[in-house]
Amino acid sequence: MTVHLTNPQSRAHALQCVRCGRRHPFAPLRHLCDCGAEGAVLDVVYDWHGLRREDLDRCARQDMWRYRALLPIGPDAILPEISVGATPLSPNAGLARQIGVGAVLIKDEGRQPSGSLKDRASAIAVTHAREAGYRTIATASTGNAAAALACLAANAGLHAVVYVPETTPAEKLLSIRAYGAEVVTVAGSYDMAFAACLHAAQERGWYLRSTAINPLMTEGKKTAAYEICEQLAWRAPETVFVGVGDGSIIGGLHKGFSDLLALGWIGSMPRIFGVQVAGSNFLYRAWGQKIPLDQVERRSASSIADSLQAELPQDRFKALDAVTRTAGAYVEVSDDQVLDAMRLMARCGYLVEPAAAAACAGAIRAREQDLLGPRSEAVIVSTGNGLKDISSLRRMIAMPYAPK
Structure with missing residues (x-):
């Protein structure tokens, strides 16, 4: 696997810690601040200089990618073919x-x-995973994020691994498996599934989609x-x-x-x-x-x-x-x-x-x-x-x- 750490040349220019306020140079694979505070997640900071509302009309797509100028997406990123967003x-x-x-x-x-809003985050995730050279992408979920990732990963040709608690509704598990994702059922709560997914992704070098760890979601x-x-x-x-x-x-x-x-x-x-x-x-x-x-x-x-x-x-x-x-x-x-x-x-x-x-x-x-x-x-x-x-x-x- 080749992982590219280059700036995607979007308007995103920094990542700011929600706890200590420290700013780090924007890097699409950085997940947490090193200040050590509990919940030290990062927030993407942009340079809006010169951006006009009319610039949105230059985008050929009318789904969520209409707002590409306001997203941390590089100009050469390959977007999912399936349409996400533009809901009534x-x-x-x-x-x-x-x-x-x-x-x-x-x-x-x-x-x-x-079938859920979580498709919006997963569309960003698979775009960045492909841009960085990953072939496997993982998430923890109570069901919807897992189904969203399974769907978007299938569309992008990526392998998805999802960690779900044992209480996940059967209908969601059926759709996840139908999309071809690998399902890991955790005997416990969502919090336990989250911890298991985080550990596995770090050990095996997977792209991590889990929200609150990955600021791009x-x-x-x-x-x-x-x-x-x-x-x-x-x-x-x-x-x-x-x-x-x-x-x-x-x-x-x-x-x-x-x-x-x-x-x-x-x-x-x-x-x-x-x-x-x-x-x-x-x-x-x-x-x-x-x-x-x-x-x-x-x-x-x-x-x-x-x-x-x-x-x-x-x-x-x-x-x-x-x-x-x-x-x-x-x-x-x-x-x-x-x-x-x-x-x-x-x-x-x-x-x-x-x-x-x-x-x-x-x-x-x-x-x-x-x-x-x-x-x-x-x-x-x-x-x-x-x-x-x-x-x-x-x-x-x-x-x-x-x-x-």
Whole structure:
């Protein structure tokens, strides 16, 4: 294997530690700061000088690669052939009435190639892996990131190895194996799968896609925020709701909105609401009780929303910043509230998995707590397709239904 460590000649010029603030020269294979602090993950810093919004129109592709000028991608990188991104942002008057707000818009990431927002990060991962000369790429996942990697790696001709906890839904495992990925099932939690994957990748010289270790994964996920603002004629929405487990998606959304504000392409930041399930609420407890992240008690994670299970969110510092720096909030919901939201969204035409429904449940809870006004605009980031978890759909259908 030949690994190239050259700068990809993009606008990315530094990597900044989220803990100590130290900047390192941009290197696409650098993962963590050497300051030794817990959670010392890196964030990509760009030079936006001279970049104009009109420059986006020069890109021939209309998927996430439309924003290539805002990504850490070299000019000679071979992009995946399969289209990722360009998902719809659609108003839904029925949901707005049910929640009790002025407007609801659904960002439907269930339409991605593998059925989840995680395809955006995996598209960046396989592009960089090929650019650096890797043939094998690995990740730890509760299911969606693994399916996304398996899909994009298959399209790119790379071998994917995925580490998943034993609780991963069977439907996700079927799709992962169908794409041809090697599956390693870990008898334990996601956190244990993460540790096993990290060790194996370091020992065997694989490209590591796992979010919060690889800072470039945030860059893929931030493109959802770019699309939301462009779909709103280059303005930021009032509020954004998204389910939070490991913290990578909410951190990516915050990064995307922050980029556009720094560029002057939007005039304000949205309030970002992170939604956690009661059985996996590390960040909700940290935010609500104002506990420093390194002092929050670790608890075993369990929820119907498998994608939101994390005892210790790996991207917790970015995830907390996303809420505190935008005057947002963390909201906690129960599994039953998630199932109710799944049914509500289905009755409005959206078949979603529990982690996606959690965002809707969070908007309902925020309205009940007067964190949203009756005229508020809420974007619900629906992160995954409902067919990824048939057993949860069965549970949802079997629940007593009392229409409002």
